[in-house]
Amino acid sequence: MVSIKNLHKKFGSQKVLDGLELExxxxxxxxxxxxxxxxxxxxxxSILGMVIPDKGTNKIDGKDxxxxxxxxxxxxxxxxxxxxxxxxxVIELITMIKxxxxxxxxxxxxxxxxxxxxxxxxxxxxxxxxMKQKVNLVLCFMFDSPLIILDEPTSGLDPxxxxxxxxxxxxxxxxxxxxLITSHIMDFVEDVADRIIFLLEGxxxxxxxxxxxxxxxxxxxxxxxxxxxxxxxxx
Amino acid sequence: MFKIFKYxxxxxxxxxxxxxxxxxxLLLGMVLLFLNNDLNTAVITLMNVIIxxxxxxxxxxGVMYYYNSREFTELLLAQPVKRSSxxxxxxxxxxxSLSISLVLGLGIPFAAYGLFKSPAIWDFVMLLVTxxxxxLIFSALAFNIALSNENKIKGFGxxxxxxxxxxxxxxxxxxxxxxxxxxxxxxxFSLVATMFNxxxxxxxxxxxxxxxxxLLSYTGAVFKQFFGTSFGSIASISMLVLWVVLPLLRIAYVxxxxxx
Amino acid sequence: MERFLIFxxxxxxxxxxxxxxxxxxxxxxxxxxxxxVDLANNGDTIRIQKxxxxxxxxEIIGKSLTIIGExxxxxxxxxxxxxxxxxxxxxxxxxxxxxxIGTSHTSDDAxxxxxxxxxxxxxxxxxxxxxxxILLERSSEGDITGNKIRSKARSQANSGNGIHIWNSKDLxxxxxxxxxxxxxxxxxxxxxCDIINNICRENLRxxxxxxxxxxxxxxxNLFENNGAGVAVMYSKFIEMERNLFRKNWGSASxxxxxKEITDAxxxxxxxxxNTIAISADNTNRIDYIENDFLSNGYAVRIRGAxxxxxxxxxxxxxxxxxxxxxxxxxENEFLxxxxxxxxxxxxxxxxxxxxxxxxVKLFSYLVNKTPEAIILLxxxxxxxxxxxxxxxxxxxxAELTDSQPLMQKIKW
Numbered sequence: 044m045v046s047i048k049n050l051h052k053k054f055g056s057q058k059v060l061d062g063l064e065l066e067x068x069x070x071x072x073x074x075x076x077x078x079x080x081x082x083x084x085x086x087x088x089s090i091l092g093m094v095i096p097d098k099g100t101n102k103i104d105g106k107d108x109x110x111x112x113x114x115x116x117x118x119x120x121x122x123x124x125x126x127x128x129x130x131x132x133v134i135e136l137i138t139m140i141k142x143x144x145x146x147x148x149x150x151x152x153x154x155x156x157x158x159x160x161x162x163x164x165x166x167x168x169x170x171x172x173x174m175k176q177k178v179n180l181v182l183c184f185m186f187d188s189p190l191i192i193l194d195e196p197t198s199g200l201d202p203x204x205x206x207x208x209x210x211x212x213x214x215x216x217x218x219x220x221x222x223l224i225t226s227h228i229m230d231f232v233e234d235v236a237d238r239i240i241f242l243l244e245g246x247x248x249x250x251x252x253x254x255x256x257x258x259x260x261x262x263x264x265x266x267x268x269x270x271x272x273x274x275x276x277x278x
Numbered sequence: 279m280f281k282i283f284k285y286x287x288x289x290x291x292x293x294x295x296x297x298x299x300x301x302x303x304l305l306l307g308m309v310l311l312f313l314n315n316d317l318n319t320a321v322i323t324l325m326n327v328i329i330x331x332x333x334x335x336x337x338x339x340g341v342m343y344y345y346n347s348r349e350f351t352e353l354l355l356a357q358p359v360k361r362s363s364x365x366x367x368x369x370x371x372x373x374x375s376l377s378i379s380l381v382l383g384l385g386i387p388f389a390a391y392g393l394f395k396s397p398a399i400w401d402f403v404m405l406l407v408t409x410x411x412x413x414l415i416f417s418a419l420a421f422n423i424a425l426s427n428e429n430k431i432k433g434f435g436x437x438x439x440x441x442x443x444x445x446x447x448x449x450x451x452x453x454x455x456x457x458x459x460x461x462x463x464x465x466x467f468s469l470v471a472t473m474f475n476x477x478x479x480x481x482x483x484x485x486x487x488x489x490x491x492x493l494l495s496y497t498g499a500v501f502k503q504f505f506g507t508s509f510g511s512i513a514s515i516s517m518l519v520l521w522v523v524l525p526l527l528r529i530a531y532v533x534x535x536x537x538x
Numbered sequence: 539m540e541r542f543l544i545f546x547x548x549x550x551x552x553x554x555x556x557x558x559x560x561x562x563x564x565x566x567x568x569x570x571x572x573x574x575v576d577l578a579n580n581g582d583t584i585r586i587q588k589x590x591x592x593x594x595x596x597e598i599i600g601k602s603l604t605i606i607g608e609x610x611x612x613x614x615x616x617x618x619x620x621x622x623x624x625x626x627x628x629x630x631x632x633x634x635x636x637x638x639i640g641t642s643h644t645s646d647d648a649x650x651x652x653x654x655x656x657x658x659x660x661x662x663x664x665x666x667x668x669x670x671x672i673l674l675e676r677s678s679e680g681d682i683t684g685n686k687i688r689s690k691a692r693s694q695a696n697s698g699n700g701i702h703i704w705n706s707k708d709l710x711x712x713x714x715x716x717x718x719x720x721x722x723x724x725x726x727x728x729x730x731c732d733i734i735n736n737i738c739r740e741n742l743r744x745x746x747x748x749x750x751x752x753x754x755x756x757x758x759n760l761f762e763n764n765g766a767g768v769a770v771m772y773s774k775f776i777e778m779e780r781n782l783f784r785k786n787w788g789s790a791s792x793x794x795x796x797k798e799i800t801d802a803x804x805x806x807x808x809x810x811x812n813t814i815a816i817s818a819d820n821t822n823r824i825d826y827i828e829n830d831f832l833s834n835g836y837a838v839r840i841r842g843a844x845x846x847x848x849x850x851x852x853x854x855x856x857x858x859x860x861x862x863x864x865x866x867x868x869e870n871e872f873l874x875x876x877x878x879x880x881x882x883x884x885x886x887x888x889x890x891x892x893x894x895x896x897x898v899k900l901f902s903y904l905v906n907k908t909p910e911a912i913i914l915l916x917x918x919x920x921x922x923x924x925x926x927x928x929x930x931x932x933x934x935x936a937e938l939t940d941s942q943p944l945m946q947k948i949k950w
Contacts, residue, residue, distance in 0.1 A: 122353070142281060143359060319856050446919050447919075448919075460908045468911075478917065484916075495835050
């Protein structure tokens, strides 16, 4: 599904991706973890085509994505910071994105699921962070694409919504989708992830399941295992 | 691209700035016409306003809109939309909404004044045409500046500087070089120098309508050919078109390579 | 034999008829104008009917004739010499179409040449493709009215004037329409002439030209698109009123060119779209009162040696330059005009601006020095320069101001 070979990216003098190789064939939930500045967001953005790599190829469904945009028809993305054009109402934003995609959407279902119908007529500037995140989620999941990329999906959500999100992600997984997630909330990751990809200095430092991670670090606790990955590097 | 344009445009029609701009021109047109009561002098004052303010407003509005719609842009970048469509769509959203404010804002008072029955209608049409060109050109230049500067403050700074340069400083340097090299034949030089500044170009286009009698006081054959025939208007308009097209091509080129 | 008979019959008639009428037409007994003129006596009328008459050098000497063309008979001089040469008092020529007067470098060939004549009228004729149209010398008390003169002058050296007057006086030149000659109307040593309601258009040099001609008036004429509208040179006491000067365009083009003239008044004239509306050189005691200057390149250009010229109650509207000035102030005065460029205020509401207006821009000096700079006209930078010069004049004469600029356009 996603096949990345020898990906390099520099921002100025700072190397962000350094010959990264990644192969995702399976369905399920893949968590991309790593310390700040390890290249998580850059990796995601290069899959999305928002960042243009200096070197390397990036294939989705076997096709190079360079200078193409149509593959995003089969891809959903949840940005980290839910900023929207402020002048629009929520419902207008949803209609607009539907209009842009031109695909059938399950927006009603999701509006219901995330309980946002009572502020559909509000302008986006008037919404709180959590409300915005819910809108963000609706926009992201609306199109039922086979590949979903979630950048910090939990940020700003109240516990009830968080539970609902988890449930939804599980549901999507069962529907046979590939979901890439970055998150700082480790128990969320531990709970949902089928595969952990740990990035460090622009390379994949660890690639395996939660259990494999615990085994290799000999830490029973997931959070500690992650911490150990980092300290090992420091040594 | 049309969809993006549509949303940018509607987004802007709700922004109070479009209305401020529109009302400003409406007020200006009314004051000029109904206090002054003379169409010819009103057209001249309007020309001064147009060659100063339209570029300034186009630049500031362009830069502002670019920076303010970053979120919108980000949202769109993840959608299955061509990159150049996103930016050109936004650009046309800004440029067209500014143009409409200009045309309506000035057109309404002039129409109410009975312009359509007056021979000054063509002067006025020329004013609007150059106003439209300047809007298109300077919003495109503003987009270029904003695309090349992530830093908002820097972007605004450069945009204002660009405006100041083209609106004032360029002509100062131009005049200096004319005075300094006055022993040499300068008519070709001065026509060419005009071509490189869209504000000067627009000014010349209006002068061809308003001040042709003064322009013809100069004896040079090159000037005479330029101002005395339709060659001047055709050359100026083609250059203005080029001034719109080139920055747009650069936008399309830059966004292909840019990271977001 | 036939001729003799006619002559005989005419002789017989003379005692009985005070004045007779001779009809000329191509098929008539009298088929040429020359013939008719020969036959005619003092006081006779020659009626020329419609037709083509290929004649030139028709001479009328000492006979007071009334020549009337019916439906514009065509007199074709076939590019050879003058059509009519007249030396007579009390004559009139009316309703003829005279054409094809050839260019000559040795003689001033004209459609109608009048010399040493008095009390005549040249009325409603059409002159086309001519060298000189109507040429008057040493004549007086004549009316030249309603003539339509058309030619296609190409160069000044090879063309003549529409109405050319030399050393004459007390003439009225009215309602003529002159197009395509060198000077529409030319006066040299002509005094006490009234030039009224003529149209001079597209003439190579001047619409109307005065040389050494005093005490003349020209009123209500239209001068459009000539090399220069009117040139008044070396003359005195000229009254210029209610004329319209339009679209006299070009690098050496003026609405009105004044050179070495004194004691003249300009009143209620309109200058519109001229490259230079008025250029004044060596003029003294000229009053410019209630004229409109509209959309000219330069409204008034004062060159050197102008004294005591007064501009009062004129409207200066949307000119590229209102006043360009060379030399000292020399008691020239601008007072109580309306300037559309004036941006001052009127706090006491008396209709007069509280701040004096400086009509001379620094830019006009720059353009004088570096003519190409005209391309920067109305640019913002030039606006700033002019503004700073207005605040503290350095290059322009400081005392050259209108201390009572009006707030409203003057209606006269």
